[in-house]
Amino acid sequence: MLADVAAEAGVSATTASYILNGRADEMRIAPATVTKVQAAVADLGYRPNRSARSLRTRRTATVGLVSDQIAGEQYGSSMLTGASLAARELDHLVVMGESGGDPELERLLIEEMLERDVDGVVYATRTARTVHLPEGLRGVRSVLLNCEDPDERLPSVVPDDEGGGRAAVATLLAAGARDVWVVGEDPVPEATAGPRRMAGIRAELATHDLDVAGLVRCDWSVTEGFEATSRWLADGGRADGLVCMNDRLAMGVYQALAEHGLRVPDDVSVVSFDGSALAGWLRPVLTSVELPFTELGALAVRRLLDPDDHVGTDSVPMRVRPGGSVRPV
Amino acid sequence: MLADVAAEAGVSATTASYILNGRADEMRIAPATVTKVQAAVADLGYRPNRSARSLRTRRTATVGLVSDQIAGEQYGSSMLTGASLAARELDHLVVMGESGGDPELERLLIEEMLERDVDGVVYATRTARTVHLPEGLRGVRSVLLNCEDPDERLPSVVPDDEGGGRAAVATLLAAGARDVWVVGEDPVPEATAGPRRMAGIRAELATHDLDVAGLVRCDWSVTEGFEATSRWLADGGRADGLVCMNDRLAMGVYQALAEHGLRVPDDVSVVSFDGSALAGWLRPVLTSVELPFTELGALAVRRLLDPDDHVGTDSVPMRVRPGGSVRPV
DNA sequence: TGATGCGGCTGATTCGATTCAGCAGTGGTA
DNA sequence: TACCACTGCTGAATCGAATCAGCCGCATCA
Numbered sequence: 001m002l003a004d005v006a007a008e009a010g011v012s013a014t015t016a017s018y019i020l021n022g023r024a025d026e027m028r029i030a031p032a033t034v035t036k037v038q039a040a041v042a043d044l045g046y047r048p049n050r051s052a053r054s055l056r057t058r059r060t061a062t063v064g065l066v067s068d069q070i071a072g073e074q075y076g077s078s079m080l081t082g083a084s085l086a087a088r089e090l091d092h093l094v095v096m097g098e099s100g101g102d103p104e105l106e107r108l109l110i111e112e113m114l115e116r117d118v119d120g121v122v123y124a125t126r127t128a129r130t131v132h133l134p135e136g137l138r139g140v141r142s143v144l145l146n147c148e149d150p151d152e153r154l155p156s157v158v159p160d161d162e163g164g165g166r167a168a169v170a171t172l173l174a175a176g177a178r179d180v181w182v183v184g185e186d187p188v189p190e191a192t193a194g195p196r197r198m199a200g201i202r203a204e205l206a207t208h209d210l211d212v213a214g215l216v217r218c219d220w221s222v223t224e225g226f227e228a229t230s231r232w233l234a235d236g237g238r239a240d241g242l243v244c245m246n247d248r249l250a251m252g253v254y255q256a257l258a259e260h261g262l263r264v265p266d267d268v269s270v271v272s273f274d275g276s277a278l279a280g281w282l283r284p285v286l287t288s289v290e291l292p293f294t295e296l297g298a299l300a301v302r303r304l305l306d307p308d309d310h311v312g313t314d315s316v317p318m319r320v321r322p323g324g325s326v327r328p329v
Numbered sequence: 330m331l332a333d334v335a336a337e338a339g340v341s342a343t344t345a346s347y348i349l350n351g352r353a354d355e356m357r358i359a360p361a362t363v364t365k366v367q368a369a370v371a372d373l374g375y376r377p378n379r380s381a382r383s384l385r386t387r388r389t390a391t392v393g394l395v396s397d398q399i400a401g402e403q404y405g406s407s408m409l410t411g412a413s414l415a416a417r418e419l420d421h422l423v424v425m426g427e428s429g430g431d432p433e434l435e436r437l438l439i440e441e442m443l444e445r446d447v448d449g450v451v452y453a454t455r456t457a458r459t460v461h462l463p464e465g466l467r468g469v470r471s472v473l474l475n476c477e478d479p480d481e482r483l484p485s486v487v488p489d490d491e492g493g494g495r496a497a498v499a500t501l502l503a504a505g506a507r508d509v510w511v512v513g514e515d516p517v518p519e520a521t522a523g524p525r526r527m528a529g530i531r532a533e534l535a536t537h538d539l540d541v542a543g544l545v546r547c548d549w550s551v552t553e554g555f556e557a558t559s560r561w562l563a564d565g566g567r568a569d570g571l572v573c574m575n576d577r578l579a580m581g582v583y584q585a586l587a588e589h590g591l592r593v594p595d596d597v598s599v600v601s602f603d604g605s606a607l608a609g610w611l612r613p614v615l616t617s618v619e620l621p622f623t624e625l626g627a628l629a630v631r632r633l634l635d636p637d638d639h640v641g642t643d644s645v646p647m648r649v650r651p652g653g654s655v656r657p658v
Numbered sequence: 659t660g661a662t663g664c665g666g667c668t669g670a671t672t673c674g675a676t677t678c679a680g681c682a683g684t685g686g687t688a
Numbered sequence: 689t690a691c692c693a694c695t696g697c698t699g700a701a702t703c704g705a706a707t708c709a710g711c712c713g714c715a716t717c718a
Contacts, residue, residue: 011668028667030666
C-alpha cells in the first residue's frame with residue numbers, strides 16, 4: 001500500500017500520494033524526493049487500491065455500458081470493441097450489462113452500476129431508434145449510443161443514415177442507374193434507420209430530378225427479402241438499381257434475382273446497408289454502406305468522458321464499401 | 330449512507346449493517362428492529378456504496394472478462410451475453426476488455442482489472458484453442474473460456490467439438506450417406522476445434538466401419554470454401570455427404586455446388602459447424618452443429634464464482650440444428 | 659530586527675462501509 | 689446472594705487512499 005511506499009522512500013504518505021497523482025510540481029516536491037518515491041514504487045511493485053481511491057474521490061475510472069442486446073447482435077457487437085478500446089485509451093474500463101430488452105433487468109443493471117459509482121453510463125441499443133432515457137439514468141452523466149431521446153437534452157451518437165442513403169444512391173447513379181427501387185421497409189415504429197436512409201435516397205435522386213421508382217415492401221430478413229422480391233419479379237417488376245435496406249435482406253434479393261435468371265450486376269446493380277461480413281461473402285461481393293459500429297462505440301465513450309460536455313447528436317459518416325454488385329460504367 | 334439509515338431507524342450502524350447483510354439471525358437482532366431498519370432503507374432510498382464495502386471486504390461483486398476479440402466476432406460475441414446474464418444472476422457485473430490480440434494491451438487490461446479488485450477473471454478467446462495463461466493472471470482466480478492451458482491446472486470451459494463431430498456424422502449416416510468427405514482444415518496450429526471435430530467424425534464413421542472418404546483442404550472462409558470445392562468438383566470429386574468445418578465455409582461450398590449443377594440435399598447432403606445465423610439464411614437452410622456460445626459464457630462465469638473450485642475442463646454439448654441440407658431418408 | 663514569503667513537506671481527517679470485542683439488562687441456578 | 693448464560697445491541701477500529709490546513713526553516717526586504 002501507499003504507506004509502505006512512503007516508508008520505503010522515507011517520506012509521508014501525503015507526499016507519495018501527491019507524486020503518484022502527478023501533483024509533484026504543484027506541490028513543489030523536490031525532484032530528488034520524486035525520484036526516491038518512484039524508485040520505491042518500482043521496488044515494491046506498488047499497485048494502488050482503486051476501491052480506496054474511489055471511496056474518497058467518488059470516481060472509479062469505470063464506465064457503464066447498458067444495452068438491450070448488442071453483444072448478441074452480429075455486427076453491432078463491434079460497438080463493444082470500440083467502447084472498450086476508447087475506454088482504455090482514457091484509462092477507464094467498461095462495465096457491461098445486457099438486459100435482453102427486459103426493463104426490470106435493465107433497471108437492475110443500471111442500479112448496480114450506479115452503486116459501483118461508474119463515472120458515466122452509455123445506453124446503447126441494437127438497432128438505431130428513438131428511446132426514452134430510463135428513469136435510473138436521470139441525473140446521471142450518460143450518452144446514448146445508436147439511439148436518441150427526442151425529449152431529453154443528451155449527448156447522443158448515431159450513424160449518419162441520411163448521408164448513407166445519399167451515398168448509396170450516388171453509387172448507383174454514378175453507374176448509370178436511373179430506375180431505382182428500394183427494397184425493405186423499417187418494421188419497427190421507433191426505428192430511425194429506415195426513414196433517414198429513405199430521406200437520403202430521395203434527396204440524392206432529386207439532384208438528378210429523379211425519385212424512387214418504387215418500393216418492394218418487406219421486413220429486413222433474408223426470407224422476406226427473397227419472397228417479396230420474388231413476388232415483385234413475378235409480377236414483372238424490373239429496375240436497373242436496387243437499394244436494399246440491409247445486407248441480410250440483400251442476400252434474399254440475390255437469391256430471388258438468381259432464381260429469375262437476373263444477374264448482378266449485369267442486369268441490375270445492388271447496393272445495401274450494413275457493410276457486414278455477409279456482404280463480403282456474397283457473390284458478387286455486395287457493395288454496402290457501412291455502419292461504423294466500432295467508431296460509434298468509441299465515440300460514445302469519448303463523449304462520455306469528455307470534460308466539455310456538449311449535448312446534441314453526433315452523426316458518424318457511413319462509407320460505401322465497394323463490392324462487385326454495381327455495374328462499372 | 331448507512332449511518333443515515335441507522336439514525337432514521339434509531340439503531341447503530343453496526344446493527345443496520347448486520348441486517349442488510351442478512352446476518353440478523355446470526356446476530357440475534359429482534360424482528361422489530363429488522364423491520365424498522367428495512368423501513369428506513371426504503372424510506373431513504375438507501376443504496377450502499379460498493380467502493381466502501383470493497384475497501385473492507387476486498388470483494389467487488391465484479392468479474393473481469395479479457396479476450397482477444399470476442400466482441401468483434403460475429404457469433405462468439407454471445408459469450409458476452411451469457412457471461413453478463415450469469416453474472417447478474419449471481420449479483421455480479423462484468424468488466425470487459427478486448428486486447429485485439431496485443432499482449433501488451435492484454436497485460437494492461439488485466440492489470441487494471443486487478444487494481445479494481447475483480448473477484449476473478451475469465452480469459453476468453455475468439456477461436457477454440459490452447460493458450461498460455463498470461464503472467465498477470467498467475468495466482469488470480471480465473472477461468473479459461475473457449476480455450477485451455479495444458480500446462481496449468483485451471484478450470485476451463487469449451488465446446489464439445491468431438492461430440493459435435495460425432496453428431497454431425499450421425500446426422501449424415503442416418504440420412505443414408507456413406508461416402509462422407511470433410512471440407513476444411515484448421516488453419517491455426519493452436520486451434521483445437523478442427524482436430525477434435527475430426528476425431529469425432531472418424532469415431533462416428535467407425536461405428537459403421539467407415540472412414541472419411543476424403544478431405545477437401547482449405548481454410549475456413551467463404552472464398553476458400555468455394556474455390557477448393559470448385560476445384561475438387563472440377564476434378565470429378567463426388568460424395569453423398571459433406572461435413573463443412575464451419576458455416577461460412579459451407580456457404581462457399583453451396584456456391585460451388587450450385588455452379589456445378591449439384592443440388593443440396595438431393596445430390597449431396599451437407600452438415601456444418603457453428604449454428605450461426607448464416608446457416609439459417611442459406612437456401613436450403615444449412616443443418617449445422619451449434620456452438621453454444623451463450624452457455625459457454627454463462628458457465629465460465631458460474632465456475633468462476635462457484636465456491637467449490639474444481640479444476641478441469643467442462644465440455645458443453647454441441648447440438649445439431651436441423652435445416653434442409655440433409656436429405657430426409 | 660522583525661515581518662513576510664516561499665519552498666518543501668506532514669499530521670490528521672475523511673470517504674462509507676464491515677467487524678471484533680464487549681456491554682447492559684434479564685432470568686435462571688446453586 | 690453471587691454467579692452465569694443469554695439476548696440484543698453498540699463503540700471503535702479498520703480498509704487504503706486523497707486532501708486540507710499548517711508547520712518549520714531560510715532568504716528577503718523595509
